Each structure stands twice: as C-alpha cells, then as structure tokens.
Amino acid sequence: MEEMRQLIGKRSGEATPRSVHKDQREAAPAGTDAVRTEDLLKSIEDAVSEADKSLVRAASNQEALSVDIGLLVADLKEVSLTATSLTSNCRLSATEGQPS
16 A cells, blocks of 8 residues: 555655655644744735735726727827818819819
C-alpha cells in the first residue's frame, strides 16, 4: 500500500511520501499553523481589496470612456452635417453659375 502511495506521489509531482508530510505536520508547533493561516487570510484579504479597487477604477474608466465616445459621436455627426451642407451649397453654386 505504501508503495502505491509513493508511486502516486511521484506521478503527481510529490517528491516525498505522504507519511513524511504527516510526520512534519505533527512535529510543527500548533501555533505555526495558526500564524500561517492568519498570513494566508491576510494575503487573501489584501488581494480582494486590490481587486475591488481595480474594479472601481475600471468602472470609472468605462463610464468616462462612454461619455467621451458619446461626445465624439456628437462631434462627428455635426461635422458630417456641416460637410453635407457645404457639399450641397457647392453643388448649388456650380449649377447656378452654368449657362442654361
């Protein structure tokens, strides 16, 4: 049975048999696990906080971008109408200047 665990451990990338890990956990002081857990929780909380800040920035940037795109579209429509009007005026001027 132990040989199978070692083979499975080697196959999954585990260098030492599970029994060694178990012995190491038993030898570690009880407070060490609590400190590691606290450190891990603190790291997770920090990562979540950073993710929240990034999401708020992304939402703000998306909103600002949406407003800017709306302004750009309005400007392009205005330029398009002006260009269309100028083209129409040029055509009228050209046809008025031609002898009938």
